[in-house]
Amino acid sequence: MTRHYSALSLLREGLKGHTGWAPLWRSPAPKDTYDVVIVGGGGHGLATAYYLAKNHGVTNVAVIEKGWLGGGNTGRNTTVIRSNYFYPESTALYDLSVRLYEGLSRDINYNVMFSQRGMMVLAHSDAEMEMAARTVNAMQLGGADAELLGAKEVQKKAPVLNFRNDARYPIHGAIFQGRGGTGRHDAVAWGYARAADRLGIDIIQNCEVTGFLIEGGVCKGVETTQGLIRAGSVGVATAGHSSVLAKMGGYKLPLHSYALQAFVTEAIKPFMDTVAFSPMTGSYFSQSDKGGLVIGGGLDRVPSYGQRGNMPMQETVLAGIIDMAPALAKVKLLRHWAGIVDVSPDSSPLIGPSGTEGIYINCGWGTGGFKAIPAGGYLFAHLLANGAHHDISRPFDPGRFNTGHLIDEAAGSGIAH
């Protein structure tokens, strides 16, 4: 059975009619006991399992997923990868993620198609240009790459944008991060799953966690639809539904869940080879490798768990896209969807102990969970293996809401949280 991908294995399998490829991961029945059980088989959960095995030698691990891999938020986003944040703590976190993404395909021997086509955050007035310069400075000080582009430079990179003199939001310039770009979201989930499986991690799909086994105030495992599974410690990485798990586990979280919508158009000829985001219109888009334009916007106005699109936000986002690139007015939408994201009061994630001993949380990524998958997994694995924070995750401990050390990225990240 061929399990490693290379030019040679592709040639060999090609000559054999592709009959020898092994499944990417096993589907084992759960064991009675694991050192670590991770609830949630999305990008963060799978990455956590992989780094637990690779960086910390912890391989007696199960990832429990209620549905199928790639069926949750990992398959419901706009695949943008970037680290254009304002605060040093955020830049450290998200730039770790970009750096891990840069080496990921080689690391896990699976092509995640990270395409560093760059991302532009447009500025539409002189005042916004001043704020853009401030963000560029902050990013550079934090060690991330950033450039301030003038209107002419933006036009050179993306001539399809609206440069008419009578534009409602005239383009004055942009923050440009050249290392940013897009990845293949399913490949990130499948690649991490395959890599974790090869290191001995059990991935258990179609298995829903229905409760926590709490003995003497300490979590000793999880109750699932496939029976009781005991665990040394439990990591919960269930984006969107973290509050539902918190209720079962006897801890509380400072989170609201919202639907976040995205859209994809019919495939068209090459239109734009970067990611363009306009904070003023609250919309952004990029072109996928297949030719469809992948369109995203801000959060819904109303908390909900309904994983589907709705009209008010659809109008806002699509009106914004047509304002940014009027040529798209006649392009047809292929489909649109929504994922449920959990948003914290300072729009920064929560990584740390849950409040119930034995349960650790990785949640609250809001609109930006996909780009953070490698860093989220890397840091959460460190926390689960050592019971203590990595320096980069420490500022994101939920204790910050008690001490007041908030990392208020609602404005700093430039995206509508």
Next chain:
Amino acid sequence: MQQFPCPFCGLRDEREFHFAGEAGKTRPDTTKEISDADWTAYLYYCTNAKGPSREIWVHTTCQEYFAMTRDTVSMEVLSTEALNEDAA
């Protein structure tokens, strides 16, 4: 668009409404000593229920706050009522 029932104005477009918070949160008495944990719980922590949820909303057009029970999965409005029964 979905329509939400304002207890004062009747069915109106969902875009006229604003979610204000979960119902039943009581502001701690700030004339007394409050622990950081209590203040944090009041400011930030919430139930974020999946399914029926009792919430405070404001109808921005008439500026009245009211209670709404809503299913957060289906978005179905189960009931709305004025916060002060006499006001209705």
